[in-house]
Amino acid sequence: MADMTTWRFTKGHGTENDFVLVPDLDARLDVDAEMARSLADRRAGIGADGVIRVVPTASATEESVRAMAERAPWFMDYRNADGSVAEMCGNGTRVFAAYLRREGLEGADEFEIATRGGIKGIRIEGEMIATNMGRWRFLDPDRAAADGFDSLVHVDGGDEPWSALSVDLGNPHTVVALPETVVLADVDLTRAPHVKPDPSNGTNVELVRVLGDAHIAMRVHERGVGETRSCGTGVCAAALATSFWAGDAEPTRDWTVDVPGGRLRVRALPGHQVELAGPAALIADGTVDLSAL
């Protein structure tokens, strides 16, 4: 670390959901919305779907995060590419865990990390990194039970809105069961789909196609980013919604979810919790001149 303008960074991805990790082990850096936007910019910055500051949990500004410090010494301070703060990022947790291990900040195969969405358990399984994402819920369980759906999603160029189900994974998701007549690859996700009722804090939208037994394909439009090649919380939401529509409200087997950037595994855990597992890669290390952003 030369000075306050030259800063180390690492670039990583989980099934091509990519992140700039900014180590701030002494809690000296304020990665605000503007800095996150600049770092994530794919032309004038390093380029990423999200920015992750690696900081001691005890140094977090939010009291609710500092309260996790005893169990989870490292805090994943996450922002989307547009600078907005998100409660959780599933692939981010797995890439963050890979970084903590590589840097020797965590040594065991199992440890816990702090996120704005609470403490998350990490388990390293060879090449796979699994995150216990914690408890999940349908936003409107009564409507889910009655109709299977609670909202409508309309995409650019779409003839009619599609039925969808809202799932909370710490952050908000709206999962669409794609009609048989629609080709997943052909849907235009250039712009954010319109969701009704309008979610007050925005939402991530997942489009799902069933491929086989406990096997789906998914595309996602992420809140604060745009279409990405993977979204870990979205993959969990998609598997949970599809399992529910298939009559298995608490999934009893592993689900395989194919996204444009690869393949992830979703497993139900006791206590209405869900686990996400897949690869995570750290692909480059460098320094960035923060004053030039």
Ligand SMILES: N[C@@H](CCC[C@H](N)C(=O)O)C(=O)O
């Ligand atoms: N890519 C992430 C989700 C990141 C946050 C999301 N865009 C939001 O605003 O909720 C994942 O892997 O879960």
